[in-house]
Amino acid sequence: MMESRHAQRKNEHLSLAAKYYDQVHQHHYFDQVRLIHDSLPEMTTDDVDLHVELADNLEIENPFYIEAMTGGSDQALKINRQLAQLAHKHHLAMATGSLSIINKDPQAFSSFEVIREENPDGIIFANLSASASLDQAQAAISLLKANALELHINAAQELIMPEGDRDFNWLDNIQFLVNELDIPVIVKEVGFGMSKTTIAKLQTHDVHLINVSGRGGTNFAAIENRRNHNINFASLLNWGQTTPESLLEAHSIRRGKTEIIASGGITSPLDVIKAGVLGARAVGVAGYFLNILQREGYDALDQTLEEWQVIVKRSLALLGCTSFTELSRVEYVLGTDLLSYARQRHLR
Ligand code: FNR
DSSP states (O other): OOOHHHHHHHHHHHHHHHHHHHHHTOGGGGEEEEEEEOSSOOOOOOGBOOOHHHHHEEEESSSSSEEOOOOHHHHHHHHHHHHHHHHHHTTEEEEEEEETTHHOGGGGGHHHHHHHOTTTSOOOOEEEEETTOHHHHHHHHHHHHHHHEEEEEHHHHHHHHHHOOOOOOOOHHHHHHHHHSSOOOOEESSSOOOOHHHHHHHHTTTTEEOOOOBBBSSSSSHHHHHOOSSSSSSTTTTTTHHHHHHHHHHHTTOTTTOOOEEEOOOHHHHHHEEEEEEEEEEEEOOOHHHHHHHHOOHHHHHHHHHHHHHHHHHHHHHHTSBBBGGGGGGOOOOOHHHHHHHHHTTTO
């Protein structure tokens, strides 16, 4: 069957994320964070518990999870089925791609439904635009029996898209949804990072779960610029804060009840650990896992997820931490660029 233009856009995201993968991963910003080794951890690996509590009634079994990617096309359905099977097998939480497409293209339904079918008891985050209505949010949550809702804030991406939104009045709607919905709401970027100003604004609008999703991995400026043949937005290709910069921004302000989630450019279990040291409560991975699935296949991603779990657990023991949240007391030093950023922003 002929796919809609919305489905075609989702397919372009998948193919362009693959196409630009090597280019955008030339910089590995977590190299700017070095952890201090303690030769006397004084614990056993059996003492490590990987569970993380993100909010009341929201506990995940592993600190890293499969971050929001796709849905809305036949290709997306196939990818979502495979990701959901692996999430089920490895007890990982998984976020869906944006369900906003369902309002424009009801055929898109099955490509999301499959995520719950393949993982009946798993933790699933539904994903929608921050401008979603309450009805749309409730429909998405009920379709997936979602355990949390992610609302993405993606002004930089929308501006580059020829068909993108131009109205970025989101905060009041976000606050409304947080207060009306009976599951936790996570507000997330899509790879441009967050400043302390953004995080403070979210906090004053009742948001307690914030995914800073920084620069350093999938680059939606590059992806949408490739799709936009009218205007060249090449000057925005390096827009935004990296994920380590965003985590330092978040760390510098009073947390209160807020929990920070990291994503953006996470390509190793050590990145997961470093994000935890910089204060992340959990870590989402999108492009890296997708790239393995698309280039090397299901079995390769299966093995990667197995290895990441083992390495994250053993690294926690190496650092003398019995849980992911204890990482925040591990000592670290920053590389020159990141230290300069932190000083100029008065973050340290
Ligand atoms: C994404 N991302 C994303 N985010 C979101 O909130 N809703 C979405 O629908 C999508 N769609 C999407 C498609 C594809 C193909 C990719 C690779 C990514 C963004 C994603 O969740 C994450 O925030 C960024 O990709 C940064 O993380 P990585 O990819 O560097 O690990």
